[in-house]
Amino acid sequence: MEKNQIIFKNMGLVSLGIMVSRILGYFRDMLVASMFGAGFYADVFYAAFRIPNLFRRLFGESSLNAVFVPVFSEVLQKEQKQKVEEFISAVSTVMFVLLSIITILGIIFASPITKLITWGFPKEKMLITSKLLQIMFSYMILICFAALWLSILNCLKVFFVPAMSSSSLSITEILFVLFIAYSLPEDKRVYGLAMSVIAGGILQFFLNYFMIAKKYKVSIKFDKIFYYLNLPEIKKMFFLFVPVIVGFSVDQINALVDTLCASFLNEGSVTALYYSNRLMQLPLALFAISMVTVALPQMSAEAVSNNYDELKQTMIHSIRNITYFVLPAALGLIILGKPIIKVLFERGKFTQEATSVTYSCLAFYSLGLLSFSISKILISVFYALKNPKYPVKVAFYTLILNIILNIILMQFLAVSGLALATSLSSTIGVLLLWLKIKKEIKSGIGLILKNFGIKIFCVNILFVIFLLSLKLFIKNVFLLTFIGIFFGIILYLLFSYLFKIEETEIINKFVSKYLPFVYD
DSSP, X not given: OHHHHHHHHHHHHHHHHHHHHHHHHHHHHHHHHHHHTTSHHHHHHHHHHHHHHHHHHHHSHHHHHHHHHXXXXXXXXXXXXXXXXXXXXXXXXXXXXXXXXXXXXHHHTHHHHHHHHOTTSOHHHHHHHHHHHHHHTTHHXXXXXXXXXXXXXXXXXXXXXXXXXXXXXXXXXXXXXXXXXXXXXXXXXXXXXXXXXXXXXXXXHHHHHHHHHTTOOOOXXXXXXXXXXXXXXXXXXXXXXXXXXXXXXXXXXXHHHHHHHHHTSSTTHHHHHXXXXXXXXXXXXXXIIHHHHHHHHHHHHHHHTTOHHHHHHHHHHHHHHHHHHHHHHXXXXXXXXXXXXXXXXXXXXXXXXXHHHHHHHHHHHHHTHHHHHHHHHHHHHHHHTTOOHHHHHHHHHHHHHHHHHXXXXXXXXXXXXXXXXXXXXXXXXXXXXXXXXXXXXXSOHHHHHHHHHHHHHHHHHHHHHHHHHHHHHOOOHHHHHHHHHHHHHHHHHHHHHHTTOHHHHXXXXXXXXXXXXXXX
């Protein structure tokens, strides 16, 4: 129980930071949706943003976290401050050189890259996408370094501020839309929005950097590049990096394949896919990504100490916590997804038709939400053990399956078929990872989780009955959304308490300790 409380506390801090960021993110999306709708300019912006986002995920955030955290945890435990600073400087120097080369090549070859990912776009649409890509490519360097600083801070048990720093992008885009965009001609607004992306990257870079600078002196030294490349820790990172980057590449290729397929469908399909994915990402970020942010450094430290029983317990607690929060979120999005989209986006140029298409994608994405979430923890177990090869194999299997399902399902379900294909292929991937971990650990994980599984199933059945009853009697979308979310959370906690689920006791202790004013 005590260990689960610590994990939950840290997860709560990360989730709180992410919540602030996501609220700003949805406000930003509302403004952009109102300005562009789900048409021409929205399609070209989100298609162009896919590429720097792709490299951000390949070389920053989850992939960097997976490679850097296990090695940095070892350095942090075994070495003095000077050695830690040298390692951080080495990683920073190597990253800067690598990312600069990729950025220069990306700007030069923006046109063929655009053709590759938006094959179905007409010529004019493709040309604007290419120009936007050239503007936004340098965002990759800024955001990857912000991710590096974030990983360091997480290893130092600093969670809240780094998690909230991702709101930088939303802040700069919101300021642009509110104070600048409508003073520009309509065809120029999308370029201003792209520039606000760069401003957001700069802001996030410096927010995280100044926090690191308080603890360590970091410098980029080009004259030491070859010395750094020969450091044992850097070599170890490269050893881990190859399979990790291949695995994450497969995930991002999946996303690009979805965009490519959507470019052949009706106008607005790329945008519908983006907005539905954004909504699905909220619970994924709040609970799964926040849990991985906390659990990976913990499991890496336990792996360094050869404490595999503790690592197993961390994994079990992580799976429990994710399931407890993500499962009702997925069910809630399936049942209340349409009114939520109406409340958030249906105004200005975002029509009822756009709402319907976006909801159909969201419903199918939500079917795979629990799979997306649990896969992040299971993959992190392999990364903590410095054994990323099996997740790479699974990633390739899911890529092939996703492509096949995309081609089949888009014929019958249009763009929503792409979302369903992603959910189905991810679920198969999770099952393969789960079977492998059960085989490797051989400790009856399934039996440990069985009692929890039965209880959580019963609680969620009651939760679904409540939401469906609510939807039957309340027709006002604003009222339905508010009551559904607010009272849904209260009743879910009450049902959990009645079924004596451990997480409710932890939530109670967390609130009484960190939010004492609730009890005043």
